[in-house]
Amino acid sequence: MAKKLNQSVIPGSTVLITGAARGMGELYARRAAREGARAIALWDLDEERAEALAAELRESGRRGGPGPDVRAFIVDVSDREAVIAAAERTRAELGEPDVIVNNAGIVRGSLFWEHDQEHDIELTMRINALAPMWISREFLPAMIADTSRPKRILNIASAAGTIANPRMSVYASSKWAMIGWAESLRLELAREGHEHIAVTTFCPSFISTGMFAGARGPLLTPIMKPEYAVRSAWTGMLKGTPLVLRPWTVKLAMIVRGILPTRAWDVVADKVFNVYTSMDKFTGRG
Numbered sequence: 180m181a182k183k184l185n186q187s188v189i190p191g192s193t194v195l196i197t198g199a200a201r202g203m204g205e206l207y208a209r210r211a212a213r214e215g216a217r218a219i220a221l222w223d224l225d226e227e228r229a230e231a232l233a234a235e236l237r238e239s240g241r242r243g244g245p246g247p248d249v250r251a252f253i254v255d256v257s258d259r260e261a262v263i264a265a266a267e268r269t270r271a272e273l274g275e276p277d278v279i280v281n282n283a284g285i286v287r288g289s290l291f292w293e294h295d296q297e298h299d300i301e302l303t304m305r306i307n308a309l310a311p312m313w314i315s316r317e318f319l320p321a322m323i324a325d326t327s328r329p330k331r332i333l334n335i336a337s338a339a340g341t342i343a344n345p346r347m348s349v350y351a352s353s354k355w356a357m358i359g360w361a362e363s364l365r366l367e368l369a370r371e372g373h374e375h376i377a378v379t380t381f382c383p384s385f386i387s388t389g390m391f392a393g394a395r396g397p398l399l400t401p402i403m404k405p406e407y408a409v410r411s412a413w414t415g416m417l418k419g420t421p422l423v424l425r426p427w428t429v430k431l432a433m434i435v436r437g438i439l440p441t442r443a444w445d446v447v448a449d450k451v452f453n454v455y456t457s458m459d460k461f462t463g464r465g
Contacts, residue, residue, distance in 0.1 A: 188278065188329050188417050190215035195269060195276040197256055197314065198283030200228035202388040203335070206409040207280050211247070212236045218248040218273040222265060222283070226253045248273060256283050256310035257302055266317040275321040278331045278416075281311035281357075286390055288461035291348040300349050307353035312360055323373050330376040333416040334361045338384045338429040342436055342448070346458035358382070365421055377419030381412035384429055385457075394461050397454045400428045428452075 194211040198204040200223035211219050219236065223229040229251035236249040250272055254265040269276070284307050287299045294300050311334055322330045339347050340354030358380055365378035385391045386403045396402050408425060415423035424430045432452065436444050449455040 188331060191217050192277040192328070193218040193220070193274050194278040194280065195220040195222065195314075195318075196280040196282055197222045197254075197310070199223050199280075200225040200232055200251075202390070203386070203405050203409050204280075204282045205232060206405055207282060207413065208232060208236060208249075210409065210413055211278070212239050212249065216247050216278075219250075220269045220273055220276065221249065221251045222254045222256065223251065224253060224255055226251065229253065256314070257305035259309070259313050262310065262313045263317065266314070275325065276318055277322070277325075277328060279315060279318060279333070280416075281314060281332070281334045283310060284335065284337075284353075284390075286347075286350045288346050288350070288391075288394070288458050290346060294349055303349045303353050304356070307350070308356040308360070311357060315364070319376075322376055323368075326375050328375070331416050331419070332361075332364075332376070332378045333412060334358075334378070334380045335412065336361070336380050336382045338382050338424070338432075341382055341424075341429065341433050342454065344458060345455050346461065354382075362421070377416075379412070379416045379420055379423060381408075381415065381423045381425075382429060383408050383411075383425045391461065395453070395457050395459070397428065397432075397457055398452045400426055 189211060194216045196204050196207050196211070196219065199208050199221035204223070208219055208221055221229045221233055233249040233251040237246045239246045252265050252268060255261045285303055287294060287303055315332055334357055336357045337350070337354040339351040340358045343351060361378055361380040368376050368378065383403060384400050385394050385396050386405055386408045388405050403425065411423055411425045432448075432454065435447065439447060
């Protein structure tokens with residue numbers, strides 16, 4: 180039964196993806212199209228890339244059949260009013276989404292006191308933490324009411340949301356917030372009996388998208404390829420897995436951190452795992 184339910188998540192569904200014009204967002208969109216989504220909403224600020232991807236996916240088809248209805252929505256997800264307006268347009272043009280992929284995110288890699296309060300601190304929290312809440316709040320009532328098919332919310336968090344790290348204070352706090360919210364939402368849905376909705380949170384270490392250029396993976400932690408990361412997150416989403424941690428060292432670090440006293444963990448994280456120096460040469464784009 181579970182296998183049948185997983186197979187029915189994407190075919191015929193409406194999928195909404197934020198940060199969809201490039202990187203992992205583009206890969207999620209391509210995967211949705213390939214697996215038979217009826218409609219795909221690409222939310223992004225880059226109008227040219229989003230429109231080009233939408234046009235390509237509309238022509239892609241599936242096994243020679245008609246392609247999905249793919250539309251680009253130019254949205255600044257850091258603006259709550261813009262999110263509300265985009266949600267209304269998405270409903271009007273494509274209908275209520277069955278799957279939401281909260282993928283949009285930015286990173287600022289510097290010492291906390293070097294962050295600009297508006298363009299670094301507030302913007303990071305708005306995009307990484309608040310936007311997924313705003314977007315999910317817009318669509319959840321309809322998702323709850325429609326029990327005709329499985330629903331999914333996939334949140335792209337980070338290993339930084341599980342373990343503190345120098346030069347990631349604001350980014351880490353935004354991802355900690357996302358994880359705490361997503362896990363609480365998952366439990367609320369389960370307790371209220373809305374079993375057709377599953378919430379999955381993906382917590383990857385560094386991925387080679389350019390976002391974390393210059394960062395160095397901790398001990399035994401390779402820089403992951405985007406394709407592997409997307410496949411892991413997507414598979415977890417289809418299964419309704421609550422937390423997907425990649426690579427395996429992310430879970431190991433969480434276990435060790437939970438066992439050791441804080442000062443002992445600091446030594447292990449710094450001198451053994453090299454976690455605390457992983458962002459020292461960060462040059463990536465936000």
